[in-house]
Amino acid sequence: MEQGLVVTQLDIQPGECIKVKGKILSDAKGFAVNVGKDSSTLMLHFNPRFNCHGDVNTIVCNSKECGVWGEEDRKADFPFQHGDKIEICISFNETEATVKLPDAEFQFPNRLGMERIEYLAVEGDFKVKAIKFS
Numbered sequence: 568m569e570q571g572l573v574v575t576q577l578d579i580q581p582g583e584c585i586k587v588k589g590k591i592l593s594d595a596k597g598f599a600v601n602v603g604k605d606s607s608t609l610m611l612h613f614n615p616r617f618n619c620h621g622d623v624n625t626i627v628c629n630s631k632e633c634g635v636w637g638e639e640d641r642k643a644d645f646p647f648q649h650g651d652k653i654e655i656c657i658s659f660n661e662t663e664a665t666v667k668l669p670d671a672e673f674q675f676p677n678r679l680g681m682e683r684i685e686y687l688a689v690e691g692d693f694k695v696k697a698i699k700f701s
């Protein structure tokens with residue numbers, strides 16, 4: 568999966584929102600939005616898969632601690648289509664991270680008990696147009 572945008576030195580607090588606006592490529596196999604402390608310690612790896620890693624039209628969420636993936640969480644809904652222009656809003660509190668999309672919302676446990684987000688990375692078949700912190 569191609570490395571894309573990486574933002575470090577963030578200080579996103581509980582209740583604040585990271586908005587990532589962009590376009591899913593027309594031939595996307597998958598993309599991922601990662602938030603956490605750094606690339607090895609992730610609160611959330613949000614990974615919509617059109618057709619990759621053995622999954623078709625499936626969102627896989629996971630955490631990563633010291634470089635080791637946690638247990639995957641596969642979501643039932645897949646509110647994405649090739650070529651979509653979307654805005655993804657990620658926020659968190661002490662118990663969970665929330666991913667808000669125009670027509671769907673997903674939760675994922677804050678397994679590592681992270682108190683801030685310092686790192687954002689977008690990987691794969693997604694062209695970032697804008698990011699906003701609010």
Ligand SMILES: C=CCO[C@@H]1O[C@H](CO)[C@@H](O[C@@H]2O[C@H](CO)[C@H](O)[C@H](OCc3cn(-c4n[nH]c(N)n4)nn3)[C@H]2O)[C@H](O)[C@H]1NC(C)=O
Pocket residue numbers: 568569570571612614620621627628629636639690
């Ligand atoms: C069934 C036995 C093997 O299980 C499979 O094991 C794969 C390898 O761990 C799992 O795929 C990984 O799942 C992780 C989340 O749990 C991540 O999605 C991982 O991809 C992250 C990643 C980033 N990048 C990357 N390449 N280049 C850049 N910049 N980033 N490449 N891969 C994927 O390679 C995959 O999700 C998993 N499938 C199942 C059904 O469990």
